Amino acid sequence: MKFSVQQDALLNIVQIASKAVASRTTKNVLLGILLEATENTLTATAYDTELGIQTHIQTTDDNHLLVDEPGSIVLPARYLLEVVKKLPAQSVTCQVHDNYTTDIHSGQVDFHLHGIDAAEFPKLPVFHNAQSIQLSSSDLRNLIRWTHFATSTSEVRPILTGIHLQSSETQITFTATDGLRLGTKSIIYEAPQANVWDAILPAKSLIELLKLISDEEQTISIQFTSSHSLFSLGGTLFYTRLIDGAYPDTTRIVPTVHRTEVIVPHNEFTDAIDRAALIARDRDSNNMIRMEVKDSELVISSSSPEIGNVSESLQVLSQSGEDLMIAFNAKYVLDALKALNQDEVSIHFNGANQAFVLKEHGQEDGLQLISPVLMR
Amino acid sequence: MKFSVQQDALLNIVQIASKAVASRTTKNVLLGILLEATENTLTATAYDTELGIQTHIQTTDDNHLLVDEPGSIVLPARYLLEVVKKLPAQSVTCQVHDNYTTDIHSGQVDFHLHGIDAAEFPKLPVFHNAQSIQLSSSDLRNLIRWTHFATSTSEVRPILTGIHLQSSETQITFTATDGLRLGTKSIIYEAPQANVWDAILPAKSLIELLKLISDEEQTISIQFTSSHSLFSLGGTLFYTRLIDGAYPDTTRIVPTVHRTEVIVPHNEFTDAIDRAALIARDRDSNNMIRMEVKDSELVISSSSPEIGNVSESLQVLSQSGEDLMIAFNAKYVLDALKALNQDEVSIHFNGANQAFVLKEHGQEDGLQLISPVLMR
Numbered sequence: 127m128k129f130s131v132q133q134d135a136l137l138n139i140v141q142i143a144s145k146a147v148a149s150r151t152t153k154n155v156l157l158g159i160l161l162e163a164t165e166n167t168l169t170a171t172a173y174d175t176e177l178g179i180q181t182h183i184q185t186t187d188d189n190h191l192l193v194d195e196p197g198s199i200v201l202p203a204r205y206l207l208e209v210v211k212k213l214p215a216q217s218v219t220c221q222v223h224d225n226y227t228t229d230i231h232s233g234q235v236d237f238h239l240h241g242i243d244a245a246e247f248p249k250l251p252v253f254h255n256a257q258s259i260q261l262s263s264s265d266l267r268n269l270i271r272w273t274h275f276a277t278s279t280s281e282v283r284p285i286l287t288g289i290h291l292q293s294s295e296t297q298i299t300f301t302a303t304d305g306l307r308l309g310t311k312s313i314i315y316e317a318p319q320a321n322v323w324d325a326i327l328p329a330k331s332l333i334e335l336l337k338l339i340s341d342e343e344q345t346i347s348i349q350f351t352s353s354h355s356l357f358s359l360g361g362t363l364f365y366t367r368l369i370d371g372a373y374p375d376t377t378r379i380v381p382t383v384h385r386t387e388v389i390v391p392h393n394e395f396t397d398a399i400d401r402a403a404l405i406a407r408d409r410d411s412n413n414m415i416r417m418e419v420k421d422s423e424l425v426i427s428s429s430s431p432e433i434g435n436v437s438e439s440l441q442v443l444s445q446s447g448e449d450l451m452i453a454f455n456a457k458y459v460l461d462a463l464k465a466l467n468q469d470e471v472s473i474h475f476n477g478a479n480q481a482f483v484l485k486e487h488g489q490e491d492g493l494q495l496i497s498p499v500l501m502r
Numbered sequence: 503m504k505f506s507v508q509q510d511a512l513l514n515i516v517q518i519a520s521k522a523v524a525s526r527t528t529k530n531v532l533l534g535i536l537l538e539a540t541e542n543t544l545t546a547t548a549y550d551t552e553l554g555i556q557t558h559i560q561t562t563d564d565n566h567l568l569v570d571e572p573g574s575i576v577l578p579a580r581y582l583l584e585v586v587k588k589l590p591a592q593s594v595t596c597q598v599h600d601n602y603t604t605d606i607h608s609g610q611v612d613f614h615l616h617g618i619d620a621a622e623f624p625k626l627p628v629f630h631n632a633q634s635i636q637l638s639s640s641d642l643r644n645l646i647r648w649t650h651f652a653t654s655t656s657e658v659r660p661i662l663t664g665i666h667l668q669s670s671e672t673q674i675t676f677t678a679t680d681g682l683r684l685g686t687k688s689i690i691y692e693a694p695q696a697n698v699w700d701a702i703l704p705a706k707s708l709i710e711l712l713k714l715i716s717d718e719e720q721t722i723s724i725q726f727t728s729s730h731s732l733f734s735l736g737g738t739l740f741y742t743r744l745i746d747g748a749y750p751d752t753t754r755i756v757p758t759v760h761r762t763e764v765i766v767p768h769n770e771f772t773d774a775i776d777r778a779a780l781i782a783r784d785r786d787s788n789n790m791i792r793m794e795v796k797d798s799e800l801v802i803s804s805s806s807p808e809i810g811n812v813s814e815s816l817q818v819l820s821q822s823g824e825d826l827m828i829a830f831n832a833k834y835v836l837d838a839l840k841a842l843n844q845d846e847v848s849i850h851f852n853g854a855n856q857a858f859v860l861k862e863h864g865q866e867d868g869l870q871l872i873s874p875v876l877m878r
Binding site: 202205208209212213214227228234235236237238239240397398400401404405432433434435436437438439440 | 578581584585588589590603604610611612613614615616773774776777780781808809810811812813814815816
């Protein structure tokens, strides 16, 4: 293999692929990035066998990609990335020798990195004529941001480390729960054909995917097999394995009625919870804060025997239903509020010992459900 | 004690003082910040008994400081800082009760923090009529930046964890060495009276001091007792203990002659060393890279059996004296180059197995001395 290309273009594809390189493994080849050069295309691939990223560039007037000799090589990601990053902003030539040693040459600089035979690199999952869903990047970003933090980080129930994706002919829904909270969000969607999917995607993978979704609006296509899914974003392919098993039926735990509803300003409410959380950070408090709803006022408070206490009142925009006093994990509410994008938040309670729901006020396509801390 | 003040002004003095709060201690009072209010002044102090910072504000039209009741209290730094940071940008009222509980009040927000009697707070060292040195902030910053990294981090010889300050009537010199490298820098200085000082200041303290020196040019006064020194920067007092003992005589190890001198462009030379260091990062290489000086060219190279190798040539701006091949720790040279402020660097060698010297080209008031790795 031999090619030359501008340093910034090479750095870009190596950086994108590097997010899927294994961090801990005894297999050297999984610590590498596969570079493949064909006629006028350079492809970078990393695949830790859970998560795979493949991206490419084609010759343009900017990147000056010139492939002298098609071929492929696996190079250690850590060094490849650092080397390319530190090369001058000019043309880089890359040439593989018979013993897999690879010259990376630019101006007066000559690196030789020990490579690995590309044949040893694991094969990416194959998607044969799989049907696809098309989503806008902002919708996909929203679905992930709304749910990823509510997944479990414990491997005791691996299914709960994933985000449940369900698609019907009219909408796509992402749902996540760790057993104490739940986030769910739906996007209206007109399927070009009957697409009914049900899959559990690792939250870890989708958090990496989130970083790849650019701010520029684009269409992302998603395909599934029984074991994997593939997201296509422009020139980048993002593969993830699916989590095996049946996701629990979460519709039953979402309350359909409420006894109290308050509407609060997003920022002021977030700031108040954030301040109360300060005093609830020690081990005994475990982030527990209290909230009293009374006469169209919220009183948010917390206390710690060691540190002190805090109390803050906040006028609600509206209250309907009975007063109540409830306790909850401040971190759960702060996480949930981060996902909510509107200036006004509605909170729906069913008494002190029932889970409560946060929504963007007036929006019915998503909700955050949080279990309270039972009051002594 | 009772005072009110704008949140940003309170945050500013608490943040400055917090840099001297003890990080690990069993004495709760050392984890606190002492707040003292007098007629029209609010003072914040932290002192971990090695390093002390005291800063204050006086009433202005901006900060609206109003002291209703003079007094003092020690509050836990970690919580005080976070609480003040998260308060709204408006007036904050602070009031101490008989049991040392302290109300921090702003708008609808009410914090109560458990305080500690100010009488328990350690006393700062006393400087009675001590003579002082005056330095510009840029000179002091330069003296610290030129030396701090060359101190030892090992407590085997505590003296080498300090920076040696020597002042005569005409100049001030900072010197640091860890036994394998040495940085020294002098500033011309006209003493108003005969000031001859010799002191060893903990590098850790001076690194904290560096963060306090603002970009705005100002005069900093330095005072000494036999055990402590005090830096006065505007409204902030910075105290540090001195390290006991006699600093080794370093003048004898600085070579006064050289057999080879090259002048190189600072940026290109730094980039080349930086790239070569990439391949020398593994444990076996221990940052060792090689440099050949030959026919007005430098060839910088490194190799690792596991990773590969790199070689890069660089045209020197001038060479005088004999050719040579030398090996050194790339980190030492990169650290030294960071202290050098000019576009051209002169390097002075005395053969492959003698320490070499880096200077800002044409400047004789500072140097970086580095021991080579002995060539096998």
